[in-house]
Amino acid sequence: MLTKELSEDQLLAEFDLKIASDIKIEPRDWMPEEYRNQLIRQISQHAHSEIIGMQPEGNWLNRAPSLRSKKILMAKIQDEAGHGLYLYSAAETLGISREQMIAALHAGKAKYASVFNYPSLNWADMGAIGWLVDGAAITNQVSLQRTSYGPYARAMVRICKEESFHQRQGYEIMWRMMQGTEDQKRMAQDALNRWWYPALMMFGPHDADSAHSSKSMKWKIKRESNDHLRAKFVNKSIPQAELLGLKVPDVKLIDEASGIYEHTAINWEEFWTVVNGNGPCNKQRIEHHIKAHEDGEWVRKTAIAADLKHHTN
Amino acid sequence: MNKEDNQGQLWEVFLQTKPGMAFKHVGSVHAFDKELAVQNARDLYTRRGEGTGLWVVSSEEIVAVTINEAEYFFEPIDKKIYRHPTFYNLPEGVKNM
Amino acid sequence: MDFKLKYYLQIADNALILSHRLGEVVSRGPYLEEDIANTNVALDLIGMAESIYEQAALLEDKGRTGDDLVYRRAEHQYFNANLVEQPNKDFAYILVRQFLMDAFHVYFLTELTKSKDEFLAAVAIKSLKEVTYHLRRSSEWMIRLGDGTAEASERTKIAIRNLWKFKFELFTESEADLIMKERGEGVDLKVVEKMWRQKVREIFFIAQLEIPEGEFIVGQGKSGNHTEYLGKILAEMQFLPTHYPDAVW
Ligand SMILES: [Fe+2]
Ligand SMILES: [Fe+2]
Numbered sequence: 219m220l221t222k223e224l225s226e227d228q229l230l231a232e233f234d235l236k237i238a239s240d241i242k243i244e245p246r247d248w249m250p251e252e253y254r255n256q257l258i259r260q261i262s263q264h265a266h267s268e269i270i271g272m273q274p275e276g277n278w279l280n281r282a283p284s285l286r287s288k289k290i291l292m293a294k295i296q297d298e299a300g301h302g303l304y305l306y307s308a309a310e311t312l313g314i315s316r317e318q319m320i321a322a323l324h325a326g327k328a329k330y331a332s333v334f335n336y337p338s339l340n341w342a343d344m345g346a347i348g349w350l351v352d353g354a355a356i357t358n359q360v361s362l363q364r365t366s367y368g369p370y371a372r373a374m375v376r377i378c379k380e381e382s383f384h385q386r387q388g389y390e391i392m393w394r395m396m397q398g399t400e401d402q403k404r405m406a407q408d409a410l411n412r413w414w415y416p417a418l419m420m421f422g423p424h425d426a427d428s429a430h431s432s433k434s435m436k437w438k439i440k441r442e443s444n445d446h447l448r449a450k451f452v453n454k455s456i457p458q459a460e461l462l463g464l465k466v467p468d469v470k471l472i473d474e475a476s477g478i479y480e481h482t483a484i485n486w487e488e489f490w491t492v493v494n495g496n497g498p499c500n501k502q503r504i505e506h507h508i509k510a511h512e513d514g515e516w517v518r519k520t521a522i523a524a525d526l527k528h529h530t531n
Numbered sequence: 532m533n534k535e536d537n538q539g540q541l542w543e544v545f546l547q548t549k550p551g552m553a554f555k556h557v558g559s560v561h562a563f564d565k566e567l568a569v570q571n572a573r574d575l576y577t578r579r580g581e582g583t584g585l586w587v588v589s590s591e592e593i594v595a596v597t598i599n600e601a602e603y604f605f606e607p608i609d610k611k612i613y614r615h616p617t618f619y620n621l622p623e624g625v626k627n628m
Numbered sequence: 629m630d631f632k633l634k635y636y637l638q639i640a641d642n643a644l645i646l647s648h649r650l651g652e653v654v655s656r657g658p659y660l661e662e663d664i665a666n667t668n669v670a671l672d673l674i675g676m677a678e679s680i681y682e683q684a685a686l687l688e689d690k691g692r693t694g695d696d697l698v699y700r701r702a703e704h705q706y707f708n709a710n711l712v713e714q715p716n717k718d719f720a721y722i723l724v725r726q727f728l729m730d731a732f733h734v735y736f737l738t739e740l741t742k743s744k745d746e747f748l749a750a751v752a753i754k755s756l757k758e759v760t761y762h763l764r765r766s767s768e769w770m771i772r773l774g775d776g777t778a779e780a781s782e783r784t785k786i787a788i789r790n791l792w793k794f795k796f797e798l799f800t801e802s803e804a805d806l807i808m809k810e811r812g813e814g815v816d817l818k819v820v821e822k823m824w825r826q827k828v829r830e831i832f833f834i835a836q837l838e839i840p841e842g843e844f845i846v847g848q849g850k851s852g853n854h855t856e857y858l859g860k861i862l863a864e865m866q867f868l869p870t871h872y873p874d875a876v877w
Contacts (some may be wrong), residue, residue: 221685246595262788267702269655269660272654273655276654276655279654280648280652280864280865281865281867281868282863283699283868283869283875283877284695284699284877285674285677285678285681285694285695285698286678286695288674289650289671289674289675289678292654292667292670292671292674293578293667293671294653295654295655295667296578296654296663296667296668296671296853297578297668298662299655299660299663299664300575301562302660303575303660303661303664304558306660307541307558307559307560309552310541310559315537315538316561317537317538317539320538331552341868341877372558373558375744376557376558380579392875394877397786397876398875398876398877399872399874399875401872401875402872402875450663506655506656509656510655510656510658513656513658513718513719513771514657514659514662514719515536515656515658516614516620516719516777516779516780517537517658517659517719517775517780518537518538518539518563518658518659519536519771519776519779519780520772520773520776520777520779520780521563521564521567521776522536522539522563523776523777523780524563524564524771524772524773524775524776524777524780538660539657539661540658560661561659561661561844562658563772566768567661567768570765571661571662571664571665574661574664575661575664576663576666578664578668609768
């Protein structure tokens with residue numbers, strides 16, 4: 219087959235032109251190695267987050283207090299598994315296999331959102347996670363629908379469509395708790411207190427301290443900066459909390475007239491402690507994943523070995 | 532890739548959302564055989580009841596044109612504008628054409 | 629207890645407890661696609677249970693809700709078969725248990741579509757589509773397990789050996805079964821058993837698995853007698869409503 223023989227410089231120029239004119243980069247297109255690696259890092263981290271994120275919610279699945287809530291939570295967790303799949307597939311188009319990604323996760327080389335290294339301690343956590351953690355994720359993902367890599371952008375479009383019920387179901391749980399007994403209200407406020415900062419940290423370090431941010435922005439992998447997205451989220455969430463009758467910890471109104479809020483300083487020392495593996499649940503989350511993977515090994519092997527062809531048709 | 536233990540082959544999934552509509556590529560899925568491929572695709576891509584038809588095809592079987600080739604693959608065809616109905620100037624008043 | 633209410637509960641409790649067990653393996657599947665497939669089965673079963681509990685609560689007419697029936701009944705008031713409460717020891721146990729129950733559900737619900745009880749007939753028609761899919765899935769897995777690697781076949785044989793004794797209970801008639809059958813509202817479990825046997829034979833034959841010999845009648849779930857596992861399932865499932873009895877969730 220004929221192919222145009224282009225020099226690296228010409229290819230790079232073409233690539234830059236595509237990025238500049240918002241043309242999506244597709245799997246078989248030429249791309250700089252660094253762009254590819256950056257994408258693999260970000261998409262696989264995103265995929266792992268969806269999958270590890272199933273655990274804190276799974277912790278309450280069998281204690282869901284009504285059939286309705288059990289059904290909803292189960293469907294929600296299942297959606298996250300689906301999101302993980304869409305994202306693993308998007309990353310695979312860049313030439314890495316799902317096994318390699320899982321191996322990197324198990325070896326501690328690949329990261330996932332550190333928010334999932336916090337424990338879910340009462341039923342209102344299911345509300346706070348949906349409302350705040352999914353809420354923060356959605357803020358980020360909406361912006362990623364415009365990311366420059368085609369398969370990633372398409373996965374995001376699909377995910378955003380499915381996410382729409384996640385935040386609402388979380389908020390609804392909080393609402394029900396706040397209509398309930400004193401115990402339920404206490405649980406709701408407690409859950410908000412515990413999940414607020416971890417949710418804010420989901421947007422990543424401040425722009426000035428973010429190692430990968432500038433390149434990501436230049437290549438339009440990321441479309442909006444960490445701090446910008448975080449501020450958006452804070453200002454969306456505060457009125458929502460007020461409506462519930464909940465108090466968001468340590469925020470201040472910085473512009474009375476336009477009602478703009480600012481969160482107070484995030485404890486970045488805690489953030490890095492958790493990112494570096496010493497959060498309350500890091501070990502537990504990874505061990506859970508490794509165990510499932512190892513327990514499943516013989517099942518995958520028999521599925522490969524069994525030949526259904528001569529049985530069914 | 533580890534042949535003894537892996538996550539299965541990659542399959543491309545095509546979904547029809549209404550009877551009579553075209554099948555549209557929606558993404559991919561891993562599976563160990565054809566039966567699992569179509570079931571896994573159903574479980575992943577029709578969780579909200581969006582399907583009336585479903586195809587899966589092994590990703591290895593897909594042959595694609597790269598963007599660099601696209602120029603000479605597609606442009607010559609684009610020049611045959613006489614294939615497009617809007618090319619023709621018809622007298623006013625002609626109907627159902 | 630009213631025989632009809634009891635009959636409803638027998639059906640719903642099977643679906644609920646089985647789905648609860650499947651819920652326990654969410655995020656623990658052998659690979660992601662399988663995790664999602666398993667959850668779909670669990671969701672179908674919860675949906676089926678939920679609609680029956682709601683109707684059962686109306687039948688009972690004591691101002692209780694479907695959720696009350698789930699969350700405020702003690703162990704001995706549950707009428708599911710012992711089979712569904714058996715633990716998820718490994719993927720073979722999960723799938724053997726599932727296959728035996730899927731086949732039961734398919735033939736049971738097929739018969740139930742003819743029920744003179746309109747509600748039950750409607751539930752049966754709706755759920756039959758779902759369980760037919762479940763049976764297709766679990767049958768294929770039986771073949772992959774039985775006719776795949778030596779390890780898988782060994783594990784599957786162990787699971788069959790240990791679960792088989794619980795299957796007889798599915799076909800023993802309770803008083804509610806008997807009365808409902810006579811009224812043309814319930815099913816004839818003998819018919820179900822015949823079809824069930826045929827299916828199990830067929831799939832085991834293809835999968836190169838054997839049906840254990842002997843007829844050990846174990847379990848009387850329909851009389852509220854259970855294995856030790858159900859108490860623990862309920863302790864977990866009912867924790868919040870038990871601990872906070874005044875809360876509405
Ligand atoms: Fe998600
Ligand atoms: Fe979500």
